[in-house]
Amino acid sequence: MIQMSLPKKLLCTALLLTLAGGISANPDRLGQDLTPVGAERAGNAAGTIPEWTGGISQSNDRYTNPFADEQPLFVITAANYQEHREHLTDGQIAMFQRYPDTFRMPVYPTHRTAALPAHIYEIGKENARNARLTEDGNGLLNFNEALAFPIPENGLQVIWNHMTRYRGGALERTFVQVPVQANGTFTPIRINEKLSWPSYLLDANSGETRHDNILFYFVQEVTAPARLTGTILLVHETLNQVQQPRKLGPITQDNVVFV
Secondary structure, eight states: OOOOOOOOHHHHHHHHHHHHHTTOOOGBBTTTOOOOSSBBOOOOSSSSSSSOOOOOOSSSSSSSSSTTOOSSSSEOOOEEEEEGGSSSSSSHHHHHOOOOOOOOEEOOOOOOOOOHHHHHHHHHHHHHHHOOOOOOSSSSOOOSSSSOOSSSOOOHHHHHHTOOOOOSSSEEEEEEEOOOOTSOOOOOOEEEEEEEEEEGTTTTTSSSSOOOOOEEEEEEEEOOOTTTOOOOEEEESSTTTTTTOOEEOOOOOTOOOOO
């Protein structure tokens, strides 16, 4: 197995400190004025962002659009995009300028539908009380599964929140990347990815395989186009990355962990 040190996060800290400044790390706020994952429960003063009321936790059909009959509040086009310029990215503005006759952006009401399993909310409270950074910030102590710092106090905690965000106990997805050149030509790149947390593996409690210091396992395989087919990446992401850096390497019979 090839080992490679994780790039230091300290360079990013200054960019994210403003996101966490001034927040009081009181776990009792979770589920009260904050959502169980630490977001503001209340809506904004303008009324364009509603209050979070629990999200959509149950559905008879996971693929059904719960807002299928909803109509856009307004549509941004090349004719009126200047009125909304402060809310648009440079790329979106460029699209209106390059394709004034066809590019349009319907704007719908905002909904806060996110909901996680109840046990993850409890884990978040547990982490809020117990999880700590290692002295250099490149590792976690007393951490359980997900939501390391629901109420972050500094930029490094914000970065670790991204790394430990809940994505289900295990997931698999296939997606296509389509880099488009200026002349409109493109080549679709099809990618399959799998990710699993150690506690959700079949051998997690067998005692035969140790997952100490592993945050998650990740494998990625490129399946198209033909010239990239077979490109595979395997990652063992660690919790304390000073004690044991992230492991990167090709898949072999000895290091496959997915079942």
